[in-house]
Amino acid sequence: MHGQVVEGEVRGSQTGTSIGPTLVRAIDVWTGREIARVLTDHRGRFTLRAVAGEEFILELRRIGIRPTTTAPLRLGVGETSRRQFTVDEIVVPLDRVAVEAKATCGSGAAHSVEVARLLEEIRTVVGMAELSVSTVATDADVRAFRRMMQPQSNAIRSDTLSTLPGRYRWPFRGPSPKQLATAGYATTHDDGSMTFFAPDPRVIASPEFLETHCFSITPNTRDTALVGLSFVPLGGRSMTDIEGTVWLDRLTAEPREVEARYVRTPRPEYESRSTATVRFARLADGRWIVASWAIRTPVLTIARRPGGRVDAIRAPAEERVDVVAIQEEGGFVEFGDGRFSPLGAISVDTRTEGAPSGELQLLLSGTGRRVSVVDDEPVTLVDVSPGRYMVLAYSPAEPPGETRASRAELDVVAGRTTTVRLDWSRDTSSTAPMCPAPKGGASSIALLVVFLDSASGQLVRTASARLRATHDQLVDPSRIRSTVTNRPISSAPDGWFIDCERRAGERVELQFSVDKRRIDIPLGLLGDRPLEVREVMVPMLAQRSR
Numbered sequence: 001m002h003g004q005v006v007e008g009e010v011r012g013s014q015t016g017t018s019i020g021p022t023l024v025r026a027i028d029v030w031t032g033r034e035i036a037r038v039l040t041d042h043r044g045r046f047t048l049r050a051v052a053g054e055e056f057i058l059e060l061r062r063i064g065i066r067p068t069t070t071a072p073l074r075l076g077v078g079e080t081s082r083r084q085f086t087v088d089e090i091v092v093p094l095d096r097v098a099v100e101a102k103a104t105c106g107s108g109a110a111h112s113v114e115v116a117r118l119l120e121e122i123r124t125v126v127g128m129a130e131l132s133v134s135t136v137a138t139d140a141d142v143r144a145f146r147r148m149m150q151p152q153s154n155a156i157r158s159d160t161l162s163t164l165p166g167r168y169r170w171p172f173r174g175p176s177p178k179q180l181a182t183a184g185y186a187t188t189h190d191d192g193s194m195t196f197f198a199p200d201p202r203v204i205a206s207p208e209f210l211e212t213h214c215f216s217i218t219p220n221t222r223d224t225a226l227v228g229l230s231f232v233p234l235g236g237r238s239m240t241d242i243e244g245t246v247w248l249d250r251l252t253a254e255p256r257e258v259e260a261r262y263v264r265t266p267r268p269e270y271e272s273r274s275t276a277t278v279r280f281a282r283l284a285d286g287r288w289i290v291a292s293w294a295i296r297t298p299v300l301t302i303a304r305r306p307g308g309r310v311d312a313i314r315a316p317a318e319e320r321v322d323v324v325a326i327q328e329e330g331g332f333v334e335f336g337d338g339r340f341s342p343l344g345a346i347s348v349d350t351r352t353e354g355a356p357s358g359e360l361q362l363l364l365s366g367t368g369r370r371v372s373v374v375d376d377e378p379v380t381l382v383d384v385s386p387g388r389y390m391v392l393a394y395s396p397a398e399p400p401g402e403t404r405a406s407r408a409e410l411d412v413v414a415g416r417t418t419t420v421r422l423d424w425s426r427d428t429s430s431t432a433p434m435c436p437a438p439k440g441g442a443s444s445i446a447l448l449v450v451f452l453d454s455a456s457g458q459l460v461r462t463a464s465a466r467l468r469a470t471h472d473q474l475v476d477p478s479r480i481r482s483t484v485t486n487r488p489i490s491s492a493p494d495g496w497f498i499d500c501e502r503r504a505g506e507r508v509e510l511q512f513s514v515d516k517r518r519i520d521i522p523l524g525l526l527g528d529r530p531l532e533v534r535e536v537m538v539p540m541l542a543q544r545s546r
Contacts, residue, residue, distance in 0.1 A: 005075075030055070039131035094248060125254065142334075143332055146328070149387055197314050258278040348381070466513075487499065
């Protein structure tokens with residue numbers, strides 16, 4: 001069977017030179033159906049295959065430029081048509097786009113000149129990004145992350161970062177636009193948990209999304225260089241949906257970011273905290289990609305108590321819902337220079353006044369990172385997710401009379417390096433800076449326990465144990481009274497534990513329960529210094545006991 005081909009070259013009408021990546025669409029003259037689409041290369045050339053005898057037009061689109069439409073074409077069997085096309089090179093900025101407080105809904109949005117313009121820019125960049133997938137350079141890595149945060153403070157509880165195998169590919173897989181329009185953007189499981197579907201940019205550019213949402217043009221109060229196309233679901237629909245804004249550059253008309261919120265969820269705890277973001281980026285050669293994406297949802301615990309009856313009084317059933325964590329999953333494209341990375345970095349100055357001499361150990365909460373510090377230069381931790389962290393530094397040796405640990409809280413911001421100077425100030429009357437000062441002038445000792453893998457020496461964040469402290473007191477020359485306290489402790493999520501209520505002279509041990517057996521690890525006798533540090537080598541079996 002012979003193929004029909006259009007071989008074309010796109011040139012600018014002002015300069016006459018070749019134009020970089022341009023979206024070329026073949027559209028059936030009679031039905032308006034898209035037959036094929038292709039992206040030109042950096043020299044403006046393209047090859048498009050067509051159906052013999054089918055009459056079509058070519059539509060050439062670039063971001064911010066008026067589209068160019070050709071006269072109808074018809075190719076015979078096996079025919080190859082070689083043509084040169086001219087497109088405008090002058091960007092029509094969005095600075096004159098008027099903010100519309102009144103929304104246009106469904107198919108009516110296509111009749112609003114302003115809304116239709118923004119929709120076409122979004123469709124163009126989505127089409128170009130989708131076609132660019134197979135041509136992104138092989139030196140681009142796709143990195144995925146998954147993090148858990150405290151719901152009130154955004155403190156990072158756990159954070160994993162991995163590099164996905166293979167080349168860059170379209171990052172979204174999920175229901176079709178038609179399925180999302182009819183069934184919604186989330187599904188509820190038998191245990192009450194939910195799976196949310198990310199806002200695939202192809203869905204937002206689809207006719208189904210247009211028919212089920214209302215659109216308006218909104219200003220950006222944080223950045224006046226942007227203008228937004230906001231969308232909300234039509235009324236009368238009960239399934240989970242999304243509302244949000246696509247932000248575009250006023251000067252270049254380039255779409256930058258999609259911000260979305262999940263609405264009409266079965267539980268208000270989901271609706272108030274479930275969001276998603278998608279960011280676009282233009283490469284140096286003019287191609288477009290989806291540069292980063294993320295979805296954030298709460299983790300709930302649901303406790304149900306059935307109702308009952310006592311005599312003539314009926315107690316209703318009760319349900320308690322708590323937000324125990326915020327989970328965020330997503331990814332980004334990395335070219336080695338960090339240009340699209342949503343990560344940050346931390347620079348820690350450990351050798352401030354009063355710092356212990358010798359080797360230090362530096363730990364970062366929620367990540368399992370442990371770094372040995374042997375010189376006086378600040379330590380830089382790279383590839384750190386945005387959020388709140390605690391940095392802990394301690395000396396594993398026994399320098400007499402020196403404070404052996406210090407910690408600091410900090411916030412990491414995407415694309416920036418946060419600088420921290422540790423405070424090693426001595427305070428012999430309390431356990432500061434590790435613990436708050438004891439009340440009533442009581443004397444206590446801070447015990448810092450660091451959990452390490454017995455084989456690799458890495459931090460262990462999956463160990464649970466019982467801390468057993470025995471305090472012996474001489475009652476009379478022939479009798480000793482022993483007071484024993486037990487406290488459950490866990491290494492999760494940081495790999496360490498701080499007990500601020502210990503006393504000098506206590507004998508301390510950790511007790512791990514493994515397969516109905518007990519493993520005791522003695523930590524020795526606590527001295528009279530405000531702070532004691534113990535590194536515990538956790539057996540592998542104890543790490544699996546949770």
